[in-house]
Amino acid sequence: xxxxxxxxxxIEASRIALGCMPLGGGWNRDPxxxxxxxxxxxxxxxALSIGVNFFDHADIYTxxxxxxxxxxxxxxxxxxxxxxxxxxxxxxxxxxGPDEPxxxxxxxEHILNSVDGSLxxxxxxxxxxxxxxxxxxLMDPEEVAEALTILKRDGKVRAFGVSNMSAGQIRLxxxxxxxxxxxxxxxxxxxxxxxxxxxxHLNRLVAxxxxxxxxxxxxxxxxxxxLQAWGPLDQGLFTGRxxxxxxxxxxxxxxxxxxxxxxxxxxxxxxxxxxxxxHPAGIQAIIGTxxxxxxxxxxxxxxxxxSREEWYKLYVSARGQRxx
Numbered sequence: 645x646x647x648x649x650x651x652x653x654x655i656e657a658s659r660i661a662l663g664c665m666p667l668g669g670g671w672n673r674d675p676x677x678x679x680x681x682x683x684x685x686x687x688x689x690x691a692l693s694i695g696v697n698f699f700d701h702a703d704i705y706t707x708x709x710x711x712x713x714x715x716x717x718x719x720x721x722x723x724x725x726x727x728x729x730x731x732x733x734x735x736x737x738x739x740x741g742p743d744e745p746x747x748x749x750x751x752x753e754h755i756l757n758s759v760d761g762s763l764x765x766x767x768x769x770x771x772x773x774x775x776x777x778x779x780x781x782l783m784d785p786e787e788v789a790e791a792l793t794i795l796k797r798d799g800k801v802r803a804f805g806v807s808n809m810s811a812g813q814i815r816l817x818x819x820x821x822x823x824x825x826x827x828x829x830x831x832x833x834x835x836x837x838x839x840x841x842x843x844x845h846l847n848r849l850v851a852x853x854x855x856x857x858x859x860x861x862x863x864x865x866x867x868x869x870x871l872q873a874w875g876p877l878d879q880g881l882f883t884g885r886x887x888x889x890x891x892x893x894x895x896x897x898x899x900x901x902x903x904x905x906x907x908x909x910x911x912x913x914x915x916x917x918x919x920x921x922x923h924p925a926g927i928q929a930i931i932g933t934x935x936x937x938x939x940x941x942x943x944x945x946x947x948x949x950x951s952r953e954e955w956y957k958l959y960v961s962a963r964g965q966r967x968x
Contacts, residue, residue, distance in 0.1 A: 648926040649870040653826060655772070655803070657729055659921060659946050661698035662691040662939065663874065663932035668709025676713050683934055684713045685720075690936035692727070694943040700829075700872075700930050701766070702733035702777060703758050711765035718767055725768055731827075732766075733807055734758035735777035748780035755791040759800055773827060774801040776817075778808045785820035796823060805829070805870070810857035814869070828864050832873035832927060834897070834916055834962045835881055844967050865925050876920050876929040883912040883941075893964030900961050904954060910944040917945035919958050 650657040667687065669680045691699070701711050711732065718725055734755055739746045759774060774795065776788070795801040805827025806814060818825055832839050838856040845851040864871050877883060882901045887894055905912045917929050931942055950958075960967060 646924050646926040648928055649868045650826070650928065652868060653803075655729065655826075657698045657870075657928065658696045659928060660694070660696050660917065660942055661700050661731075661872070661928055661930045662687065662696050663700045663930040664710045664714055665702070665705045665932050666710075666934040668706035668711075668713040671706050673707060676709055676716070680709070680713050681716050681720075684717045686936045687934040687939060688714075688717055688724075690939040694940055696939075697727060698729045698731065698928070700731050701762065702736070702775075703762050704736050704738055704777075707738065708761070708765055711762055715765050715767040729772040730766065730768065731773040731775065732759075732762045732771050733775040733777040733829075734762070735780060748778055748782075750776060750780040750783040750788050752787045752791040755788065756794060759795055763800060770799055771801045773803045773805055775805045775807045775827060775829060776809075779810075779813050783817075785817050788817060789820040789822070792821060792823060803827075807872075807874075809860075811860045811863035812857070814863070824867075825869065827870045827872055828860070829872035829874055829930065830860075831875050832871065832920065833876045833878050834919055834958060835878040835894075836875065837959060837962055840959065841963070848968055861925065870928055871925050872928045872930055873920055874930050875932065877913060877916060877931055877933070877938075880938075882916055891964065893961060897958065897961040900958060904950075904958075908948055910948055911941040913938065913941040914944035914948050915950075915958075917942055918948035918950050919955060921945060922950055922955055 648657065648659060667684050668676060701714065703711065705711065735748055735750055737747050737749050759771065762771065763769065792804055803826050804823055805825050807829035809828060814825055814828065830839065838854060839861055842854045842856040842858055845854055879885065881887065881894060882898045887898055901912045901915050904915045920927055920929055931939065933939060
């Protein structure tokens with residue numbers, strides 16, 4: 645299987661990562677309960693048990709409680725931090741009142757304050773990777789560069805990346821940075837396969853409806869930028885969720901995933917992830933679940949071998965139409 649770009653840079657990241665957005669309770673200001681800490685312990689232990697060492701956060705997840713509850717686990721299990729790579733994100737600011745809409749903020753002040761908040765909640769001295777969460781239309785690349793330079797100098801962040809950005813947006817940022825941007829986290833999955841359609845629709849009228857930014861996949865591959873997939877399991881769409889009322893293509897794809905899992909003696913989760921991991925870009929899958937059973941169901945993802953024909957059969961089925 646293709647070596648992922650992070651490993652080529654000497655960062656020994658697992659191919660599957662645990663997305664920590666579900667941790668800490670609801671997206672509210674309610675306090676963290678003992679049950680939330682227990683959930684976090686169980687999710688982290690399940691991830692570690694299948695070889696996951698990469699944990700993905702954001703400062704906004706459950707309004708900071710996801711990082712805080714994770715930090716409580718680290719506090720209760722000394723030495724665990726050394727077994728992990730921890731990534732967090734900043735740049736989204738939630739609504740905090742009628743005069744403060746949800747917005748993006750890549751100002752120097754916000755980036756620095758956000759990282760300090762993440763470190764405090766997590767109870768760690770540094771982040772392995774910091775991602776800029778979504779493109780800020782008011783972004784000043786030079787101001788961003790100042791913030792990232794300070795974070796690197798002060799040992800608070802070891803490496804940097806982005807999330808949900810196009811090739812052009814990354815180029816604009818990179819032109820002002822001394823540090824390379826080494827990650828781009830995007831929605832990539834069997835259901836959301838526009839990242840593939842953008843390529844196969846080339847020179848066809850249907851391409852007018854493609855929304856995935858042209859050239860982004862290729863740019864990241866050329867520059868050795870790690871593509872991270874958020875939502876790779878599509879919230880269980882093909883792995884057991886009730887899909888009554890879903891489209892015929894979803895129904896057929898779920899059935900195909902189930903048949904392949906039975907034929908190969910594995911789980912449906914492993915099949916869906918193996919499809920994603922087969923792509924030669926060396927994608928890292930960020931699974932966003934706190935359910936230990938579902939986490940462990942992903943264990944075989946790297947071991948499952950899909951033939952070219954099986955891979956295309958899944959792709960065509962999920963598209964709901966033949967490829968050109």
